[in-house]
Amino acid sequence: MIRTRFAPSPTGYMHIGNLRTALYTYLIAKKQNGKFILRIEDTDTERYVHGAIDIILDVLKDTGLNYDEGPNIGGDFGPYVQSERKHIYEKYAEKLVEQGNAYYCFCKDDRLSKLREEALKNNTVFKYDKHCLNLTKEKIKKKIENGEPYVIRQNNPIEGTTTFNDILYGEITVPNFELEDMILLKTDKMPTYNFANVIDDHLMNITHIVRGKEYLSSAPKYQRLYEAFSWEVPTYIHCPHIMKNETEKLSKRNGDASYNDLIEKGYLSEAIINYIALLGWSPDSNEEFFTLEExxxxxxxxxxxxxxxxxxxxxxxxMNSEYIKKMDKEKFHNMAYKYYENIPKQIDKHLLSEMLQNRIEIFTQIPDIIDFLIELPDYDLSIFEHKKMKTTIESSKKVLTEILPIFENTNDYSIENLNSLLNSYISENSYKNGFVLWPIRCALSGKISSPGGSSELAYLFQKDETLRRIKIAINKLN
Structure with missing residues (x-):
């Protein structure tokens, strides 16, 4: 059975690259009727952010990436939080020591700092010098008995090569002298990410691993761990970077948008998932819009x-605007309603939602579009001049002056009646529609762009406010 895992670190919000990894991991499993597992990799206690696990769980639920096993639902291979698996890793690290594939390292920070300074001075990559590799069993035992802190390091050879395979990049071979003797177990007996993920992937029967291209350089060290334990190596899929431009990677450390940021800005979860699926993957067709099932x-x-x-x-x-247009009208209204908080009570908010649905790209555009409903803007008279509508300040004043008594003499402010009154006026005077409707729209909204036409706006405002705004416009045009 195909078993994939999404294994985020709880270090903050879910950034786009991380969510794409989760999506691809989910799709690989579900395509083959396999299992999608969530595992929390929280061994880096210094970067742990309180509440981040809840964010991860909420995002996966919100996007429909439902996992089959995980920290809050259990499964046959738990625990699914690495800090709760601490007792597991030490025995595997000790086994590697017994085999000669790892060793105790007692080097203190000052010695390691000097090695890093020398590497920097010589313009070379820092690499631990295997200083503790040949300590005798007696010396090791004595140091441990004396309470000296230690780590366990992987013992990588300095000769020969290591080869691994990746679905996208094929067979990759690297010289062993390039491999760092990475720390497997820290002084507090907590495993490093590089060690724990290999152990957990094996114990959880993970068959396919999706991760970022940046982990390609670590794959040879993982390969050597698998070989040391004589374990089957999972299928690797190292995904390319998501860039913010031609030269910079998208990164939450640089403050780039996370999933939660996009939701707060008014994007729909379905649109986000659809879009990030296409960031690096191409379907066989030219189709751009996909549901999760598709x-x-x-x-x-x-x-x-x-x-x-x-x-x-x-x-x-x-893409988000296309999703909004296709939304169920009631769902759109319910999502838009929170932006109507300061709108006057007489405003028909369902009609307002109908006017907005085909107009917005993201929900947070709504306040700027409808602000005129709360207060008439202090507009410039130039908005009444429109070449296409053939309106001028003088013609607008004339139209508004003639329309005012028509609007005053009716109490029926239904859209149907208002349309009838306006159409009669236009017909009687042999005017073009825009010649009349444009100045009314400008008078009521104070903008060159607003949702709805003149009749819809007058209906929203109803009689008193409609007349008040037309009178203000007439006075301004004098």
């Missing part, structure tokens, strides 16, 4: 590109 059906990890993708917020915004 992604499961169409996804093929062999179609993931080796090239980096640029996160184009304009493309996401366009």
């Amino acid at each position: 992604l499961i059906k169409n996804f093929n990890y062999e179609n993931i590109s080796k090239s980096s993708s640029i996160f184009d917020i304009k493309k996401l915004k366009w």
Whole structure:
């Protein structure tokens, strides 16, 4: 059975690259009716952020990436939080020591700092010098009995090569002298990420691993661990970077948008998932819009590109607008309603939602679009001049002056009646529609762009406010 895992560190909000990893991992499992597992890798206590685990759980639930095993639902391979698995790792580290594939290291920080300074001075990459590799068993025993702190390091050879395979990059071979003797077990007996993920992936029967391209350099060290234990190596899929532009990676450390940021800015979860699926993966068709179920059906990890993708917020915004247009009207209204808090009570908010649904790209645009409903802007008279509508300040004043008594003499402010009154006026005077409707719209909204036409706006405001705004416009146009 295909078993994949999403194994985030609880270090803050879910950034876009992390969410794409979760999505691809989920799709690989579900495409083959496999299992999608959530594992929390919290061994880096210094970077741990309180509440981050809840954020991870909420995002996966919100996006529909439902896992089959995980920290809050259990499973046959738990615990699913690494800090709760601390007792597991030490015996595997000790086994590697017994085999000669790892060793105790008692080097103190000052010695390691000097090695790093020398490497920097010589313009070389820092690499531990195996200083503690040949300590005798007696010396090791004595140091441990004396309470000297130690770590356990991987013992990588300095000769020969190590080869591993990746779905996207094929067979990769690296010289062993390039491999760092990475720390497997820290002084507090907590495992490093690099060690724990190998142990856990094996014990949880993980068959496919999706992670960022940046982990390619660590893969040879993981390979040597698998070989040391004589374990089967999972299928690797190292995804290309998501870039903010041609030269900079998208990164939460640089303050780039997280999933939660995008939701707060008014993007829909479905649009975000659809868009990030296409950041590095191409379907066999030219289709751009996919539900999660359609992604499961169409996804093929062999179609993931080796090239980096640029996160184009304009493309996401366009895609989001298409999702908004297709939304159920009541759902749209319920989501938009929180932006109507300061709107006058007489405003028909359901109609307002109908006017907005095909107009916005993201929900947070709503306040700027409807602010005129709360207070008439202090507008410039130039808005009444429109070449296409053939309106001028003088013609606008004339139209508004003639429309005012028509609006005063009716109490029926239904859209149907207002349309009838306006159409009669236009017909009787042989005017073009825009010649009349444009100045009314400007008078009521104080903007060159607003949702709805003249009749809809007059209906929203009803009689008193409609007349008040037309009179203000007439006075301004004098």
